[in-house]
Amino acid sequence: MRIPTVFTPELQKQYHVTGRMVAMAGGLLFAVSAYLPWAYTGAALDNMSYLGGPSTLQFLGLTLGLIVAWCAAMGWIEPWADRRGFARPLIRVSKRVGWTRGSKAMGIGLLAYIVLILVVIAIELRGLVAVEWGGWVALVAALMAFVGTRLLIAGRAPSLERVRSAAWVEIVAIALILLLALLLVAYALNQNDGGIFLSIIAFAGALSAFVLRSGIGAWISEAGQKHRTVLVFSSFLVAFLFPFTQNGSDANMSIATQVLVFAATAVGLNIVVGLAGLLDLGYIAFLGAGAFTAATLSESAFATINWKPPFIVVMLIAGLISASLGLLIGSPTLRVSGDYLAIVTLAFGEIFRITMNNLDGQSGPNLTHGSSGIPAIPNLELFGFDFGKPHVVFGITLGRFSNYFFLMLLIMAVIVLVFTRLNHSRIGRGWVAIREDEKAAEAMGVNVFGLKLLAFAGGAFLAGFAGAVKAHVDVSVIPDQYVFLESAFLLAAVVLGGMGTVIGVILGATLLKLLPEKLRFVSEYRMLLFGLLMVVMMRFRPEGMIPNQRRALEFHSDDEELVQEIEEDLPYEFAEEKS
Amino acid sequence: MLEVKDLVVAYGKVKAVKGISFKVDQGQVVSLLGTNGAGKTTTLRTISGLNRPETGEIWFEGERIDKTPAHQVVMKGLAQSPEGRRIFPRLTVEDNLLLGAFARKDSDGIAKDLDRVYDLFDILRERRTQPAGTFSGGEQQMLAIGRAMMSRPKLLMLDEPSMGLSPLMMQRIMSTIRTLQGEGVTILLVEQNAAAALKLSDWAYVLEVGQITLDGTGEQLLGDDRVRRAYLGED
Numbered sequence: 001m002r003i004p005t006v007f008t009p010e011l012q013k014q015y016h017v018t019g020r021m022v023a024m025a026g027g028l029l030f031a032v033s034a035y036l037p038w039a040y041t042g043a044a045l046d047n048m049s050y051l052g053g054p055s056t057l058q059f060l061g062l063t064l065g066l067i068v069a070w071c072a073a074m075g076w077i078e079p080w081a082d083r084r085g086f087a088r089p090l091i092r093v094s095k096r097v098g099w100t101r102g103s104k105a106m107g108i109g110l111l112a113y114i115v116l117i118l119v120v121i122a123i124e125l126r127g128l129v130a131v132e133w134g135g136w137v138a139l140v141a142a143l144m145a146f147v148g149t150r151l152l153i154a155g156r157a158p159s160l161e162r163v164r165s166a167a168w169v170e171i172v173a174i175a176l177i178l179l180l181a182l183l184l185v186a187y188a189l190n191q192n193d194g195g196i197f198l199s200i201i202a203f204a205g206a207l208s209a210f211v212l213r214s215g216i217g218a219w220i221s222e223a224g225q226k227h228r229t230v231l232v233f234s235s236f237l238v239a240f241l242f243p244f245t246q247n248g249s250d251a252n253m254s255i256a257t258q259v260l261v262f263a264a265t266a267v268g269l270n271i272v273v274g275l276a277g278l279l280d281l282g283y284i285a286f287l288g289a290g291a292f293t294a295a296t297l298s299e300s301a302f303a304t305i306n307w308k309p310p311f312i313v314v315m316l317i318a319g320l321i322s323a324s325l326g327l328l329i330g331s332p333t334l335r336v337s338g339d340y341l342a343i344v345t346l347a348f349g350e351i352f353r354i355t356m357n358n359l360d361g362q363s364g365p366n367l368t369h370g371s372s373g374i375p376a377i378p379n380l381e382l383f384g385f386d387f388g389k390p391h392v393v394f395g396i397t398l399g400r401f402s403n404y405f406f407l408m409l410l411i412m413a414v415i416v417l418v419f420t421r422l423n424h425s426r427i428g429r430g431w432v433a434i435r436e437d438e439k440a441a442e443a444m445g446v447n448v449f450g451l452k453l454l455a456f457a458g459g460a461f462l463a464g465f466a467g468a469v470k471a472h473v474d475v476s477v478i479p480d481q482y483v484f485l486e487s488a489f490l491l492a493a494v495v496l497g498g499m500g501t502v503i504g505v506i507l508g509a510t511l512l513k514l515l516p517e518k519l520r521f522v523s524e525y526r527m528l529l530f531g532l533l534m535v536v537m538m539r540f541r542p543e544g545m546i547p548n549q550r551r552a553l554e555f556h557s558d559d560e561e562l563v564q565e566i567e568e569d570l571p572y573e574f575a576e577e578k579s
Numbered sequence: 580m581l582e583v584k585d586l587v588v589a590y591g592k593v594k595a596v597k598g599i600s601f602k603v604d605q606g607q608v609v610s611l612l613g614t615n616g617a618g619k620t621t622t623l624r625t626i627s628g629l630n631r632p633e634t635g636e637i638w639f640e641g642e643r644i645d646k647t648p649a650h651q652v653v654m655k656g657l658a659q660s661p662e663g664r665r666i667f668p669r670l671t672v673e674d675n676l677l678l679g680a681f682a683r684k685d686s687d688g689i690a691k692d693l694d695r696v697y698d699l700f701d702i703l704r705e706r707r708t709q710p711a712g713t714f715s716g717g718e719q720q721m722l723a724i725g726r727a728m729m730s731r732p733k734l735l736m737l738d739e740p741s742m743g744l745s746p747l748m749m750q751r752i753m754s755t756i757r758t759l760q761g762e763g764v765t766i767l768l769v770e771q772n773a774a775a776a777l778k779l780s781d782w783a784y785v786l787e788v789g790q791i792t793l794d795g796t797g798e799q800l801l802g803d804d805r806v807r808r809a810y811l812g813e814d
Contacts, residue, residue, distance in 0.1 A: 443659050
């Protein structure tokens with residue numbers, strides 16, 4: 001599939017000056033339009049009906065418009081200042097920013113943003129008549145910005161990552177970005193209106209597109225690489241601060257905790273799929289095994305085992321049981337390759353669920369009460385800290401889910417630590433070799449079977465850990481929570497976010513879990529939408545949103561040629577084996 | 580150092596190696612010669628533990644290794660540069676080399692050997708951060724040999740190092756083998772290119788359809804009529 005080029009290089013050469021003017025005018029006009037009424041009544045979105053008082057969404061639009069105008073203007077400001085010798089250090093930096101590329105991305109983003117808002121207004125207020133004149137002005141402005149930026153010549157690729165900046169600048173930048181992200185997420189989560197939520201996501205999308213295309217993203221990621229520990233710690237700090245933005249409301253915290261459980265499990269799965277390259281379609285069973293273990297050993301009146309060890313022990317047992325299940329299923333199947341493993345794990349997931357259903361006292365021993373599961377699992381109490389009770393810290397009430405959120409954050413930290421440690425170890429290198437060429441890896445002295453089994457059992461152990469907490473968060477554990485679909489979603493989170501990375505998978509898991517919670521139409525059509533999303537991802541960005549560098553190489557288009565070259569160069573036996 | 584006794588290897592019902600015996604002594608370069616399908620690669624793979632013999636024994640430094648898993652064979656000091664090179668094309672040169680040292684845990688020694696390989700092949704040092712797949716066939720062969728050297732093997736097995744290379748590149752590879760020989764590395768060389776291999780070999784075996792039909796020193800075989808007719812293309 002190839003998208004035809006409308007704005008050809010010849011067209012750009014001829015009209016780029018006009019384009020720049022149109023883009024600047026469009027950006028500025030859009031910014032002005034934020035002060036105009038966009039909707040007929042205040043009922044749609046966040047009340048855009050005032051003249052002279054922009055709503056939050058309008059204000060976000062204003063920011064986007066100004067960015068487009070600024071980027072377009074830089075095409076003139078930069079050479080002008082350069083000639084006059086103004087602010088030389090700043091200009092040096094500015095020359096490395098891809099202003100034009102950024103403006104092109106923002107042009108698309110702006111158009112998408114306003115179209116989305118107008119569509120939502122039309123849906124919520126029944127008809128396009130409800131769009132006030134200011135909305136149309138904004139649409140025209142966005143179209144101008146879009147066409148104008150399209151007419152610009154992209155020019156040099158940005159190289160901002162090569163700018164050397166002081167450490168404190170980078171650290172402050174990291175901190176500011178994380179804080180901004182926290183505020184945006186907290187604000188978005190507090191919106192109960194799906195339209196507003198979606199618009200904020202569109203805003204974030206447009207902004208990230210700009211940041212990535214302009215080269216600022218490369219600088220940020222370079223800074224993040226350099227100050228890895230700072231980044232990791234401040235990320236956790238920001239996540240830790242999140243409950244404090246919720247004013248004691250448990251609704252969002254419940255979602256956030258679920259997201260965290262899901263994300264932690266996905267990172268665990270990423271060890272199996274992303275690092276060791278084993279396709280596991282029944283991973284949810286390991287989470288389930290952990291949850292059922294914790295439930296049967298809990299103080300619930302329906303718990304079937306009369307031994308009540310402290311929760312730390314329960315967690316370890318849950319992990320061990322999951323890991324042994326992993327070994328049990330892994331040791332006979334890991335000798336076979338790819339597809340077979342996928343089939344066996346798929347079956348294992350179903351066998352687990354059905355077995356849990358059957359351990360009801362009739363078909364088998366009564367361990368799980370069958371399909372009704374184990375309800376009324378009491379809240380955790382660790383070191384005298386009751387997870388069920390709200391706690392007041394600095395005048396802010398932290399409810400039940402906040403408590404579990406903190407616990408899950410801790411578990412997430414453990415899982416991320418295990419993941420990164422493994423990735424950068426000798427074992428990680430062995431996994432890479434297995435993924436690349438199993439036979440060659442074996443000849444190098446890599447214990448292929450042992451390492452695969454380690455990945456499988458290790459991943460299962462971590463899932464068991466998360467499952468033990470999940471049992472208490474969910475209050476009840478029933479077999480039908482652990483269906484194949486959940487495994488598929490976990491895998492989708494890994495693929496969507498980027499195999500082999502932590503941050504990508506957390507992002508993927510968050511999106512997959514958050515969108516259905518916040519948008520009703522997404523949860524109604526979620527299978528359809530996620531299927532579509534997967535297809536689109538595979539077509540345009542198969543390496544995931546935030547890919548592992550090595551993985552990106554595996555999918556890169558110029559690499560395809562490269563691989564072909566290699567195959568032509570290799571003797572026929574090797575080439576045949578690959579096909 | 581290495582002794583193979585009555586080795587029989589089969590793929591299903593087809594016997595690829597039909598009872599061969601040979602040995603490699605410390606510091607020697609020994610060649611296994613033969614045409615396609617003679618069973619050379621199968622023999623090497625069986626010594627490495629990648630295939631299992633039907634019957635027969637393989638002894639390495641007084642230890643029987645024909646039931647040892649492949650990764651432990653490497654740890655005992657037997658490294659293989661496999662047929663078709665089998666480098667990891669998407670990994671960098673350095674990652675490839677480090678994977679060669681996977682069985683080792685002494686990071687100081689690994690760093691030292693990395694330097695040694697880079698000294699042996701300048702081009703690898705120059706391009707150590709590049710993906711190995713971007714290399715030419717000859718450079719990939721250097722990488723494959725270097726990678727096998729990284730496990731600091733007592734016995735290095737090279738499977739058709741000259742395959743698919745230009746004559747010039749082949750000469751470089753052969754001279755590298757001579758350098759390694761000078762350093763006292765024991766080498767078991769599998770080759771179709773008999774002339775080049777025989778010039779290097781202390782001892783050579785000719786393999787035909789799974790059986791050894793001839794053996795002798797490199798010079799003897801170079802002078803042998805049957806070898807000249809069958810492998811050197813002379814009448």
